Amino acid sequence: MEIAKAYDPKQAEQSHYERWESSGFFTPEINEDPAAVKYSIVIPPPNVTGSLHMGHALQHTIMDVLTRWKRMQGFRTLWLPGTDHAGISVQRKVAEQLRKDEKKSPLDIGREEFVRRAWAWKEEYGNTITEQMRREGASVDWSRHRFTMDRELSTAVRNVFIRLYEEGWIYKGLRIVNWCPKDKTVLSDLEVKEETRKDGKLYYLRYPISGSPPYEGGVAPASGDGVVLSSSSESLSELNPDNAVENHPPAEAAGPLLRKEGRFLTVATTRPETMLGDTAVAVNPKDERYKDMIGKIIALPLTNREIPIVGDEYVDPEFGTGAVKVTPAHDPNDYQIGLRHDLEQLLVMNEDATMNAAAGTEFEDLDRFRAREKVVEMFEELGLLERVEDYEITLPVCERCKTVVEPILSDQWFVKMDEMRDMALDLIKKEGVPHFSPQVPHEKVYTAWLENLKDWTISRQLWWGHQIPAWYDEEGNVYVATTAEEAKEKSGGRELTQDQDVLDTWFSSGLWAFSTFGWTGDAESGRQGLSANSYQLSAISDRKADLGTFLPTDVLVTGRDIIFLWVSRMIMLTKKFVDKKAFEDVIVTGTVLGKDGKPMSKSRNNGVDPIEMFDKFGVDATRIYLASIATGADIKWNDIGVETYRNFANKIWNATRFCLLNSEGASVGSANLSLPDTLADRWIVSRLNKTAINVNNALSRYEFHTAVSLLYHFFWDDFCDWYIELKKDEINAGDIAASSRILSILEQALRLLHPFMPYLTEELWQKLPGTSNQLHNAAYSKAGQTIMLADFPKGDPAAIDERAESEMQSVIELITKVRNIRAEMNIKAGDMLSIHAAAGTEMQAVFTANEAQIKKLARADTLVLSETLDVPKASAKAVLTGGAELAVPLEGLIDFDKERERLQNQIAKLDVELQRLNGQLSNANFVEKAPEEKVQELRDRQAEIEQQTSTLNLNLKVLK
């Protein structure tokens, strides 16, 4: 068989996926065993607007490793793929396209046409990521692919909404919400991020108190008369001298005017424009400075309104001036104050964050930031601007478009979270579900977050998404129903209009764990008004059993950024609607950072495209590199890491290439593993089984990096560096038994590697003689031959041969020490040596049995074994574990100085260890308190070192 000298990943990547998929290997139905235990994972649905990034690649790798591993073990395995409709993102893309191509806005074409175009956009561009997943080798069941706006999933969304509404868990009401003026929609708390601005300002505004008598004299009034002018400035400066930068003329300029007007109260704000919507000023009732001002009235500048001074415990006397302007319609805390004091809620902004008519004619239609400037200017002109401080401020911004979010009073839909929160808390506290990997810190963070959970804003002012199934009559009465007809029926036949809003994308994602398995809510709820016809449409007739079969799923693999946004909601909603756990375990992956150690992002331009890595190093190399990252750990991207595994792939390729040389007549078969012959055979079989056991253990603990490391070193160090080298002559001589054995070991190794490197292993497995579906796990005996259905090696503890491993260790040590002598004494690679070894009879027997291999690998022509060494002085010597000794006569070649140095180095190294051992063993506490085993271990080691040291010293003496 002709095999290329180097592995070309592209060729293998193009050859297998289509066959795997079309043969149904990815579907659970491929499993013929009726008693098979299920194993299921649902994918965190990527956005239809997205393309594959490194985070996906990492998570998909983990999910595929688990899926392939379990599938090979004979589980009825399902990894269910899908995509998310990504409300705002799609809305924005479609609107952008519309503007670019036709210079139209969504409003120009209307809702129906816009939604039609959004679907068209999704059809055209929404498959990018699914195509990329095929390249990744993801063994997902495409026949079960779901989209959050599929008919069945949309039905589920409606039914969930209706039930929550009927149970009082969903309500509509006026609340302060996060408003994005650019997207013109409300956002949930989780979609708002913080941005620190160092150039923020804190404005101190003076609010005149109406009807108060002018005070006398040109200085500030005594305490009790309010915080004014210089006195307040001074006290503030004292509090925070560094920040007290006065950018504006001091108060004196405005003094005379004010003195005529009377007393005033100074408030500090970062958002002066909101003063137009102030409906009170609040002070702490316990604050001596302001106590008697409560109840007085302020003439609010720039408006002709008068607002009261109220006393409220919320106000912190220590902060700012101790007096707070209250804008109930534009600030969540002010809103609460407003409720307590029955204050007017005056909305002064439009949905695009321009000021509205209520802000006054001078401000109407001004952008909020322009309005801010104008308010400040006008205060200054009026002499009411006390001062402006530089102030570092953290602003809420829209996580997607980075626009500053405006808190605004708005009528929205909310989900009450208290009862759902309690269900989730019960699950984690009583049952430990989900189990997080790594456990710390996610379990703690998740629990703490739940405990502080607030209600969830679910309405969004978009067109792309699940329109809220609520209808209104002319009087504003609400009818929540599945269809318009049902709503009309409920209203007694009135004319209704449907709520224009859609639901938060995460609302439908929250149902993902069960809506993907065909749950629509129809059958369970037995709702009236759903015709038999509509039920049929929403049922997935042939997959009805999926929900019962695959839920709870076994594990959820996701990033820590959506634990709250998605994971928690799935747990709660799944518990609520199906009364099941959504998943047992959650693997929280770390973040793949750019080369600069910062998260990858377009703005930083530090992103690494997985597809480019696939092209450069191959899919398999990229996958196994990603799997080699410790679970949950962040990692700086490093091409060299992938290169390492590209090299590994090539190593596997070439090892296979070697095993196939001269292999005529040989064949893969497990029988070849149970009849080991030589020491090397027993050793490699032992190593293989140990590796298989450890790999299974590591995977079951989600320690993918441990599994990768075990496989890497087994394959490269044990199999390639030693076993192949030891068996080379036999293989090259065309020994069929030896060939069959090495191919069988290789075949087992390929199976172990397959979950990580699916393409390479399939490519090679198909080339091995004797591979067929006979090697499949019993659950797949009828399927066409593929390594992906081969039985995953469990590893047999009985096949572990510690004696063989230790004997082999002696052979390896002998060879290594000879090589060391060769290298350090500058003996040419081609020169043959003569090896003399003194050892006990058992070890001699081991060396004798492996004489040919030792000679070959150490490049020696003679091996002389005896009880004691009898060699010329001109020999290089070394000691071996177990009291054995080694000498290589180097007549005419030896450099005595160098040999002395070599021996002294060895003695010095041993001496360091001996000192430590002696110290420990002479410590009575240690000998008394440490476990006996440990003490004995150190004593044995001490004896070994003493023996070796004395031998080395003797050898050194001979040289002198």
Add this chain to the structure above:
RNA sequence: GCCGUCUUAGCUCAGUGGUAGAGCACUCGCUUCACACGCGAUAGGUCACAAGUUCAAAUCUUGUAGACGGCACCA
């Protein structure tokens, strides 16, 4: 402000009570008949710092410093 994570060889990272590990880079030597994406042999670390617990600490506890993350506040 609260909570958490990280700090180990030049670089990127494993290891979490009992003699410090890997890959890459470095040094030396190899056209050894699978592989130079290779083979062989070296070198390289008071495991951030300090105190404590323990016979024993890179590993557990506390504190300090630096890096990062989450949450809250932000008049």
